[in-house]
Amino acid sequence: MNPLEHLRIAMDALAANKVRSFLTMLGVIIGVASVIMLVAIGEGAKTYIRQELMGIGTNLLIIVPGKTETSGMGHMPSGVQKLTLADMRALEKRATLVTAMTPVVVSSAPVKLGNRLRNVQVIGTDQNFETVRNLHVEIGSFISKADVDASRRVAVIGRTVKKELFGESNPLGRTVKLGETKFRVIGIMETKGVTLGQDIDDHVFIPVETAQEIFDQDGLTNILTQVVNDNAIDRAKQQITQVLVERHAGEEDFTLVSQQAMLSTMQTILGTFTYVLGGIASISLLVGGIGIMNIMLVSVRERTREIGLRKAIGAAQRDILLQFIIESVVLSMVGGLIGIVFGAGVAYGAKAFFPAIPIDVSTWSVLTAFIFAFMVGAFFGIYPASKAARLNPIDALRYE
Amino acid sequence: MADTPLIELREVRKVFVTGAIRYEVLKGISLAVERGDYIALMGPSGSGKSTLLNILGCLDAPTSGHYHLEAREIVSLSDTELARIRNQFFGFVFQSFNLMGRYSVEENVALPMVYRGLPRRERLQRARALLARVGLKDFNRHLPSELSGGMQQRVAIARALVNEPKVLFADEPTGNLDSKTGQEIISLFGELNAEGTTLVVVTHDPRVAEHTRRVLTLTDGAIVKDLRNGMAA
Numbered sequence: 035m036n037p038l039e040h041l042r043i044a045m046d047a048l049a050a051n052k053v054r055s056f057l058t059m060l061g062v063i064i065g066v067a068s069v070i071m072l073v074a075i076g077e078g079a080k081t082y083i084r085q086e087l088m089g090i091g092t093n094l095l096i097i098v099p100g101k102t103e104t105s106g107m108g109h110m111p112s113g114v115q116k117l118t119l120a121d122m123r124a125l126e127k128r129a130t131l132v133t134a135m136t137p138v139v140v141s142s143a144p145v146k147l148g149n150r151l152r153n154v155q156v157i158g159t160d161q162n163f164e165t166v167r168n169l170h171v172e173i174g175s176f177i178s179k180a181d182v183d184a185s186r187r188v189a190v191i192g193r194t195v196k197k198e199l200f201g202e203s204n205p206l207g208r209t210v211k212l213g214e215t216k217f218r219v220i221g222i223m224e225t226k227g228v229t230l231g232q233d234i235d236d237h238v239f240i241p242v243e244t245a246q247e248i249f250d251q252d253g254l255t256n257i258l259t260q261v262v263n264d265n266a267i268d269r270a271k272q273q274i275t276q277v278l279v280e281r282h283a284g285e286e287d288f289t290l291v292s293q294q295a296m297l298s299t300m301q302t303i304l305g306t307f308t309y310v311l312g313g314i315a316s317i318s319l320l321v322g323g324i325g326i327m328n329i330m331l332v333s334v335r336e337r338t339r340e341i342g343l344r345k346a347i348g349a350a351q352r353d354i355l356l357q358f359i360i361e362s363v364v365l366s367m368v369g370g371l372i373g374i375v376f377g378a379g380v381a382y383g384a385k386a387f388f389p390a391i392p393i394d395v396s397t398w399s400v401l402t403a404f405i406f407a408f409m410v411g412a413f414f415g416i417y418p419a420s421k422a423a424r425l426n427p428i429d430a431l432r433y434e
Numbered sequence: 435m436a437d438t439p440l441i442e443l444r445e446v447r448k449v450f451v452t453g454a455i456r457y458e459v460l461k462g463i464s465l466a467v468e469r470g471d472y473i474a475l476m477g478p479s480g481s482g483k484s485t486l487l488n489i490l491g492c493l494d495a496p497t498s499g500h501y502h503l504e505a506r507e508i509v510s511l512s513d514t515e516l517a518r519i520r521n522q523f524f525g526f527v528f529q530s531f532n533l534m535g536r537y538s539v540e541e542n543v544a545l546p547m548v549y550r551g552l553p554r555r556e557r558l559q560r561a562r563a564l565l566a567r568v569g570l571k572d573f574n575r576h577l578p579s580e581l582s583g584g585m586q587q588r589v590a591i592a593r594a595l596v597n598e599p600k601v602l603f604a605d606e607p608t609g610n611l612d613s614k615t616g617q618e619i620i621s622l623f624g625e626l627n628a629e630g631t632t633l634v635v636v637t638h639d640p641r642v643a644e645h646t647r648r649v650l651t652l653t654d655g656a657i658v659k660d661l662r663n664g665m666a667a
Contacts, residue, residue, distance in 0.1 A: 039548055050536040343532045346493055347593070348521020348549035350514040427493045431528060 037360075040353070044361040047333075058329045059369030061322025062410065066373025066403045067380065068315035070395060074381035076308030078393035083300045085392070086229050087293060091168045093264055094293040095132070097257040097274065101287055115282050116253025119242065125259070128277050131270040135259040136162040139245040145191075145238055146211040147199040154195055155237045156212060158245020166258045169234065174206050174221030181220075182241040190221040194235040212238065215248050227390075267292050316406070323366065323410035330362050330418035341422050342430025351423040358419030359412060366411025370404050377403075438505045439466035440600060440632060441490060446499035448485050448655075459485045461655040462499070467601065467634065472627040474643040475636045477652035484605055486652065487636045491524050491603045492516045521549050525594030529606035531586045533578035533593075540565060540574040543592045550597055564592040568622065584615030591622060595631070602626065604635045608642060620645050 048055045099117045122137050139158035144151050157163075160182045164170055171190060181188050189210065196205055205219045217240065226234040246252060261270040271290050279286050334341070341354055349357075378395040385393040448460040459482045467473065467490070475483040488494035489501070492508065501509050508519065520526075525546075533542045543561035544554075552560075562574055568588040570581075578586050587607060594602055604623070608616035616639070624645055627633055635642060643649050644663065651659035 036551060039551075043548075046536065339532060340534060343534070344545075344549075345517065346491075346520060346526045346532075347546040348517050348597075350517035350549075352514060353517070353549060428488050431493075431532065 037356070040356045040360045041364070043357050044364050047337075047357075047361055048364060051333075054329065055365060058326055059322075059365055059372065061325040062319060062366050062369030062407055063322075063373040063376060065315060065319025065322045066370045066407055067377035068318060069312055069403045069406075070374055070377030070399055071381050071384075072311035072315050073308060073399040074378070074393050074395045075384060075391070076304060076311055077396055077399070078385075078391045080301060080304045080308070081392045081394070082390065083304060084297060087297045087300065089168060089229065091166055091258070091260060091293070093261040093267065094166070095259045095261050095267060095270060095274070096291045096293075097259065097278070098289050098291065099253060099256075099287065101289055115285065115287050117257060117288060118253060119246075121278060121281055122254070122257050124281055125257070125274060125277055129259070129270065129273040131262050131266045131273055132259045133262050134162045134166050135257055136160055136166045137242045137254045138163075138256050138258060139242055139249065139251060140255040141245065141249045141251075143213045143238075143249075145195060145199065147208070150199050152195060152198050152236075154192075155232070156245060156249075157237055157239050158242040158249075159239060160242050163239070163258075166260045169226060170224050171221040172224040174219075176221055177239060177241050182243060185243045185247060186241060187215060187217045187244060188220045188241065189217040190223060190239040191219055192223050192233075192235040192237045193225045194233065195238055196222050212240070213248060264294075267294065319403075319406060319410060322369065323414040326362050326365050326411060327414035327418060329365075330358060330415060331421070333361075334358065334418050334422040337422075338425065338430045338433040341425050342427045342433065345425070345427035346431065354425075355419045355423040358422045359415040362415025362418070363408060363411035366407045366414075367404070370407025373407070374400055374403060439502075440469045440471075440504060441465075441467040442500075442502040442505075443490070443496075444500040444502075446486075446489060446496040446501065448482070448489065448494070449497045459655050460489070460496070463655075463657060465650070465657065467632065469600075470627070470630055470632055472623070472633045472645075472647040473635070474646040474649045475634065475652065476638060476643055476649060477658075479638075481652040482655040483636050483652045487603055487605055487634060490601075490634060491526060492520050493526075517549070521546060522597055523600045525597065525599035525602045527587070527590050527594050527602065527604040527607045529609040531578070531583075531590045531610070533586055533589055535578060537578075538574065539570065539576050539578060539581070539589050542578060542589055543596055545593060546597045560596055561592070564596050565589070567595070568592045582615070583611050584618055587611060587615075587619055588622070591619070591626075595626070599631075601632045601634060604633065604637075606636055606638070608637070608639060613641075617641075 097117060119137055122135060125132065125135060136159050141156050142153060143156050144153050159177065161177055161179045164176050174190070176190055177188065189212065191205065199205070199210065200208070205222065208219050209216050210219060223234065223239070259274070261267050274290060275286065278288055344354060381393050381395050385391070443463055443465045446460055446463045447458065450457045450459055463486060475487060477483045485494065489496050496509065500507060503519065503523065508516070534545070537545070540558055540561045543564055544557035547557040547560065562571070565571055565574060568591055570585060570588055570592070573581060573585065578589060581589065608619050611619065620642055623633055623635070635646065637643060647663055649659070649661045649663065650657050
C-alpha cells in the first residue's frame with residue numbers, strides 16, 4: 035500500500051479532532067520552541083563573548099600578581115611580592131617574544147568638574163595601552179611616554195565621563211579633579227560601550243606612575259603583554275616566567291592568563307550552560323512525546339471498531355501499525371515545525387531587545403530539534419500503534 | 435477445478451480458553467460452500483454460528499482443522515496474506531453497519547480499495563457505481579449519519595461488494611432494521627445471489643432464511659441440520 039495513502043488516512047483522522055490534535059502538539063511545540071530559543075541565545079552569548087574577548091586585543095597574555103592553581107579567569111592573590119614597573123622593564127629587555135606591553139593600575143575615584151561629580155574607574159597605564167588593549171583616542175591624544183616619565187597630571191576621559199561632566203562643551207585642555215588632584219584633559223576615548231561587564235566609556239586614563247602616586251600603590255594590578263603571534267604564546271609564557279621567577283627570588287608568585295585560556299574557559303562555561311538549558315528544554319519535548327502517546331492510546335481505544343473494520347476489509351497489521359505511527363509522527367513533526375517557527379520568532383524578537391548579543395538560530399539546532407521531534411513521534415507512537423495493530427478484529431468489531 | 439467447492443472446511447474446531455475454563459465453540463465442523471450458493475447459518479445464541487462465520491471469513495483462525503479456499507490450504511497463512519484474502523475474496527456486512535462517521539458515503543464504499551492499492555480517482559468512480567447499484571446514487575457526498583439505517587446498511591453492502599468478492603458474509607444484517615427495510619435488504623441479497631454472488635448469512639430471522647438456498651442449523655458447536663430450500667431446486 036502506498037505510504038501516501040497512510041498519510042492521507044492519518045491526516046483525515048487528525049483533522050477530525052482538530053482541537054485535540056493541536057493541544058497534543060502543544061507539548062512538542064513548547065519543547066521544540068524552547069530548545070531552539072535557548073540554544074540560539076546560548077550560542078549567541080558564546081559568539082558575543084568570543085567577539086568581546088577578541089576585541090580586547092590580539093594574542094594577549096596578562097600577568098597578574100599571586101599564584102592561582104588553574105589557568106583561566108580569576109585569581110587569588112597570595113599577597114606575596116607585587117608586580118612592579120621594574121618587573122616590566124626587565125621583561126621589556128628580556129622577553130623577546132613579547133612585542134608590546136603595558137602596565138595597568140586600576141582604582142576608582144570621584145572625578146569632579148566644578149560641582150559636578152562622577153565616580154569612575156581610573157586606569158593608570160602608559161603609551162602602549164592603545165595598541166595592546168585595542169582602545170583608541172578619538173579626539174586629542176593618548177598618554178605619551180613623556181607624560182609617563184614625568185608623572186604628569188594629564189587624563190584621557192571616556193565618552194560617558196565627557197558627556198556627564200562637560201556636556202557639549204570641549205573638554206580638551208580643561209582641568210578636572212581626580213580625588214583632590216587636578217588633571218588636565220588631553221584626550222577623549224572613542225565610544226566602546228560595555229565590554230565584558232566593564233563600561234570603558236566610564237573610565238579615566240592617567241599615566242601609570244601618577245596613578246601609583248595618587249592612589250599610594252607601588253605595585254601594578256596587572257601587566258598586559260602582546261605576544262608576537264598565536265603559536266608563540268606558550269614559549270612567551272616560559273620566557274616571562276623565567277624572568278619573573280629570577281626577579282622574585284625563585285618564587286613563582288604570579289599567574290599568566292592568556293586570552294585563549296580566558297576564551298576557552300568562558301566558552302566551556304557557556305557551552306555547558308547551553309547544553310544544560312537545551313537539556314532542560316528537551317525534557318519538555320519528552321513530556322510532549324508522552325502526551326502524544328497518551329492521546330494516541332485514547333485514540334486507539336476510541337477507534338477500536340474502526341480498526342476492526344479496517345482489518346475486516348483488508349488492512350494487515352502492518353497497515354494499522356503504519357497508520358497510527360504516521361499519525362503520531364505527523365503530530366510531532368507538525369508540532370516541531372510550529373515550534374521551530376515560534377522559537378526562532380522569539381529568539382529573533384529577543385535580538386531586537388538585546389542588539390549587542392548576536393542571537394542566531396543555527397541550522398544544526400533546527401535540524402536537531404526537527405529530527406528529535408520526529409523521533410519522539412515515532413518512539414511514542416510505536417506502543418499505541420502496535421496495540422492497535424494487534425487488536426483482534428472480531429473483538430474490535432464488537433467493541434462498544 | 436469447477437467442481438472443487440469455493441470453501442471447504444474439514445474438522446474445524448474452535449476452543450476459547452478464559453482462565454481455567456476451556457470452552458469448545460465449534461466441535462469439528464465440516465462444510466463445503468459451493469460457488470453461487472446462498473447459505474443461512476441459524477441456531478440459538480451461543481451455538482457457534484458467528485464464530486463459524488468469522489472463521490469462514492478469515493477474521494478468526496480455527497484451533498484445529500483445515501480450511502481450503504479454492505483448494506488452497508490457508509490455515510497457516512500470515513496475517514498479511516490473510517488480510518489480502520479478506521480484501522480480495524470476501525466482503526463483510528455487519529449488524530451495526532460499521533461505517534466510518536467522518537468519511538462520506540462514497541469514501542466509505544471506496545475504503546476496501548485503499549488496501550487493494552487502487553488510485554483514488556478509480557476508487558471513487560467504482561464506489562459511485564456500486565452506490566448506484568444499491569439505489570443510493572444521490573447520496574455520494576453525504577455522511578453516513580445523514581442516512582437512515584436501511585440506507586446505511588446499503589452503503590455497507592456496497593462497500594462489501596466493491597472489490598468484487600467471491601463470498602459476501604453477513605452477520606445479522608437485518609438485526610438493527612425494521613421489518614420493511616429488512617425486507618429490502620433481503621431482496622437486495624436475493625438479487626445479488628441471482629447475479630452470481632455467493633452469500634453466507636448468519637441470522638435468527640426465519641424470513642431471511644426462507645429466501646436462501648441452504649439453511650444450516652447449529653447447536654452447541656455442531657451442524658445439526660442442513661436443509662436445501664425448495665426454491666433453490
